[in-house]
Amino acid sequence: MSVRKPQILKGFRDYTPDQMRLRLHVIGIFRQVFERHGFEPVDTPALEYLEILTGKAGENEKLMYHFHDQGDREVGLRYDLTVPLARYFAMHQQDSVLPFKRYHIAPVWRAEKPQRGRFREFWQCDADIVGSSSMLADAEAVSVLTDALDAVNLKRAVVSINHRRLLEAMARLAGVPESYAPTVFRAIDKLDKIGPDGVRRDLVATGVDEAAANRVVELVTRTGSNDELLDAAAADLEGIAGGSEAVTELRELAGYIDSLNVRPGSWKIDLSLARGIDYYTGPVFEARVDEPKVGSVAGAGRYDELVGTFLGRAVPATGMSLGLERILEVIQEFELVPLRASVADL
Amino acid sequence: MSVRKPQILKGFRDYTPDQMRLRLHVIGIFRQVFERHGFEPVDTPALEYLEILTGKAGENEKLMYHFHDQGDREVGLRYDLTVPLARYFAMHQQDSVLPFKRYHIAPVWRAEKPQRGRFREFWQCDADIVGSSSMLADAEAVSVLTDALDAVNLKRAVVSINHRRLLEAMARLAGVPESYAPTVFRAIDKLDKIGPDGVRRDLVATGVDEAAANRVVELVTRTGSNDELLDAAAADLEGIAGGSEAVTELRELAGYIDSLNVRPGSWKIDLSLARGIDYYTGPVFEARVDEPKVGSVAGAGRYDELVGTFLGRAVPATGMSLGLERILEVIQEFELVPLRASVADL
Structure with missing residues (x-):
């Protein structure tokens, strides 16, 4: 029997059962909070045409995993969930009631130098509102953000x-x-x-x-x-x-x-x-x-120019993105979430 | 404003809120069944060293998405969840109590010709038992499989x-x-x-x-x-x-x-x-x-040679894999699962 060396790419991780139970538990809590605030779930492919992904910021292209597929198409692994949202909205706008409130919990990939708390594959938990320029939408983004952090006892x-x-x-x-x-x-x-x-x-x-x-x-x-x-x-x-x-x-x-x-x-x-x-x-x-010194656990803001790039007209949008990995780090350090034995107890 | 055409790669799909609700609901049911049968959740990276993924079957390499990453490593998107299980087990065996019963629900990617019900990105729901050569392990695989299908009313x-x-x-x-x-x-x-x-x-x-x-x-x-x-x-x-x-x-x-x-x-x-x-x-x-004629919705079997390839010794293993997309197709055609408004009701 020829032996292959088992190895994992740097910046990528296995999740063991104990880690997965916590991840699934926290993701389940975020889903509940997002749905309570009227956000609906969507998902989009991991792979997209590279030109879809790079429209926003050429600077990021070197941090994207990209290649030519078997049909010689230039494709890339999604870098965030915001550009896919813009592409999704442009293709599904006729079925979407405005304001379109969607959440998306999924992995993204960045060919960055790995360091403490920064990985090449990590999960984002995004909730965005498309189609409203009212500050009420931004207030909803703040509200769902603070509610999500409260729900995992991250009141600090x-x-x-x-x-x-x-x-x-x-x-x-x-x-x-x-x-x-x-x-x-x-x-x-x-x-x-x-x-x-x-x-x-x-x-x-x-x-x-x-x-x-x-x-x-x-x-x-x-x-x-x-x-x-x-x-x-x-x-x-x-x-x-x-x-x-x-x-x-x-x-x-x-x-x-x-x-x-x-x-x-x-x-x-x-x-x-x-x-x-x-x-x-x-x-x-x-x-x-600030304690422990993990820094930013979520970012957000209004971006009225991005969603419209696929439609040729301005489409106001605002939203927020929770960084799952850092949040889990704080939760584990402070044992903030009582861990149940099973996701079935959620 | 320059307009980019919104488009999605062939064989890949967006999931709309209605589709996502059903997917999350069915995935939640499978998680519950797997955990009730004593299987524990794990996850592994989407990207692996290509040589890890191709050990099993050279034939599949042309169906894998693979490329050289920024560090000139040959990497590929996982083709199934069984080879990653073998790699995972080899790297984590010292922490695993035998028999190791794990489940893994995640997307896989295949650069195949798309056709009805066959996609280039699709989800597998696998439950496997590593470290037992007893037919009891195979019986457990059959038991969790029939239980999972029953749980989504797929009694046919x-x-x-x-x-x-x-x-x-x-x-x-x-x-x-x-x-x-x-x-x-x-x-x-x-x-x-x-x-x-x-x-x-x-x-x-x-x-x-x-x-x-x-x-x-x-x-x-x-x-x-x-x-x-x-x-x-x-x-x-x-x-x-x-x-x-x-x-x-x-x-x-x-x-x-x-x-x-x-x-x-x-x-x-x-x-x-x-x-x-x-x-x-x-x-x-x-x-x-057989009705509707979707064919196979789950496959399974004993594979005593695969897990050991990374360790240089035989490691008995058996397991089963539910094909989420086809199962969802049958569920939708026959309205088998009562759809709740929210995953929070699970």
Whole structure:
């Protein structure tokens, strides 16, 4: 008998029965929460035409698993669940009642360097609302997010909320040229890791002048209650294009969040939240856990340009994505979920 | 806004909310049945080293999605859940109590020509027992299989049972040279589609002499009660190498099946069942539905050589695989499962 060496690809994992029981339990809880909030389940193929997957961000192509299939088609393993949602919506819009609220729990694949808590195959749990530009949809995204985290006893997570156009207006106010906006977002996105000085250095290194860099950091690191922060931003940004609209939307959003009975203390306005991804167009959210220091366990935001790329017209959309692996890490570290013997007990 | 055409790869499907609700419901029922029978959940990566996946059957390599990843490793999407089980067991055997009873519900990918009811991405629901050579393990496989089909009201399915070594002995008895055994299995496997005359023609065309071909077909198409068939086989095969051992195992298996209270009428001995796959070494099973004419909805069998290939020693194993897509087809055609509004009602 010739012996083959059993081995598994780096960045990929087997799930043992104990790990699977916890995963299935938590996924079952998320399904219940999503359905309670009116989201419906869908699934899409693991493989898609590469051009479907790469439309959003050419930069990601090198992190995608892609190849030519037996019919010489260029195909790739899905990188996230948001681009497949856009493709799905374009192909099924005639059957979908708007707003279309779908959830999708499935693995995605990224050819990234594996590191602690970062894998090449991991599961996302996404809930999105397509077809509504109302801040009520964003409030629902925050509501389902906090409810999902509460449901697995992850009450230590706090959802930070900001607005992309507010950040743009602040950069404008600080005197940063328009074309630097993505640079500013990326620098601010690293605030947690590199601190205010690091952000300032990063901005200057990429060509922003020193006074503007200082002003940006000063504006986004302001502290205070939600109302204080929004009042200050409103005062600062009077007359700056896009600024007061963004503040108005955030005020609306805060009001809707309260009216949906989201637990006070589970969310806050944070003017330094940027989110790395390019496609956000409005409010952005992030749920963080600081102890243990796992960082972001869920991300979210409004992306009014993406879904429409397959239809040739704007289709407003907002949503949120729970990072299952990090959430499981916190749950295991703190034994947050009482483990039943079987999924049948759910 | 540049418009990209939304399209999906041939042989791949989106699942809409209605379809997903039914899928999740049926998968949930299967999980419950598997766990009630003592099977534990595992999961393995979608991507594996290609050499792990191809050990079993070089023939299948052209039906596998495979490519070189960013690190120039040859990788492939899993083709079934049985080879990953063998790799998993080899890597986790020290943590596994024997017999290791695991179930695995997950998608697999095959670069086959799509046709009605056959897709390039589809889900398998497997339950296997590793580490026992007792016919009790095979009886448990039959028991969990009939229980799973009953649980989705698929009582019209009947499990056929045969034995690979019984077929080999019959071929020997008929005077077919040893080396033709795989040819004989493949020809008999098509009995349903091409009839007895077709099988005879196939055998003769591949070099089996006419008298032997006739005798093979005569032996395997015998009808009668389970006991009658086993008695006749025992009488025929006296003195034929492997024949009486196979009959003894089938008698043992039948006794265990009865002792596990498997519903009478849900299974039968069928001497013409061959199963196409090469790795079976003992009893083989197949659940068929003849109305609507979907054919096989589950396959199973003992494969004592496969799991050990990664360890360099024989590791007995047996198990069964439910074909989710075909089962869902029958369920939808006959409205067998009362659909609840939500998975939360499970």
